[in-house]
Amino acid sequence: MADTYTGTKYPQSVVEQIFTDVYAEAKTLRDNIININELHKSSAEVTETITSVTQQAYSIDGVTLDGSGSDNDVFGTAVTLNKFQYDGKVPFNHLAGTRFEKSIAAGAANYISDEYEKKVLINILPAIGTSLDKAIWNGATTAQKAAIAALTPGAAQGSLTAYGQTTVAAMPTNQFNSLPATIIYNASNAKATPGAGLGDYRKVLTPVALTSANIAAEYLKMYQTHFAAVPDSSESLHKIFAPLGDKALMVAANKGATTVNPDFVEVDGKWTYNGYEVIFVPMVGFRIMCDPMFLLFLTDKKNDAQTLEQQRGANLADFQLWKSVAFAETFPVNQRYITLYGG
């Protein structure tokens, strides 16, 4: 006779709120440092428009119907979210009176009634949030890695360096792609060559592994590459996304100099490179300079298939099983104004 155990499958309204609290544990999502769309339906289009206008002599005549005074192109790219899960088991003796590594916002646990179920959430949600945060900046799917490995490498603009190809190959294999991975390879229809292929990003020529001795010179290369392409005063919105380790290199570069390096300035914990904010994220080997709104994290918080379930292990086992299903993908827009160091 089969043993049947029923667990708890949380209603969608609760799952949605739980995921909001998961995001609170992911710095990138909590602090909105990039463009986040929580209501992207899988395979829905991400739309980019390119509009240009022409200054003309005044005329009392009606506006020409052929639109010669402006040019407006709209590009839609269907972006499919990747479905993935986290799961595991938590022994009961890990839940009783243990001290947890991180505290959690008051939200999620208050929706759950059972004592152990609350404690399972307190145990796992910070870890899920951290995992998501890392995956946004470092990692690629098996298919994406294969696509990037198949690119013909080169040194010039319009090609991926062997350095970048190797860095992607060394990324963790995840269920959705990080921003560096989708910047390097994507299917945007807004690119000069639409469809699947190398991204239209600007690459910094001759990227190398950064040290405290060369970080200023390498950031200068990124800065010069970037502003050779950015055409207008929107540059004031642009920021630099850098690996966590760059902060230590900047500190070392400043301490190693006879005078404080004016390139890297820290005020109240906020770092800038010649006036442009540097945001440290769990990225490895790459640096990105652009308007943060060009970097998209797409998910579908209201998807009915996004679930969180947990139940006690079979046959009165002393552990709780849990499974969380979610959807995500990253995508870059306005790629011609994104500079990638290491690509």
Place this chain on the structure above:
Amino acid sequence: MAKEDFVNPFTEGVNYEQFKEALGKKTVAEYCKDKLTSEEISWLESELSILNKK
């Protein structure tokens, strides 16, 4: 015999396969001497080393 044009790997449209073909039996330093900076030459040597390990 006409002097062959220098195949600059930093020119858009040139990939490493084309560059390696132009190198022939020369080293990167020999082929690129006086055409590229020492930093660029050193970096290209590193790139080709990565490719050769694949």
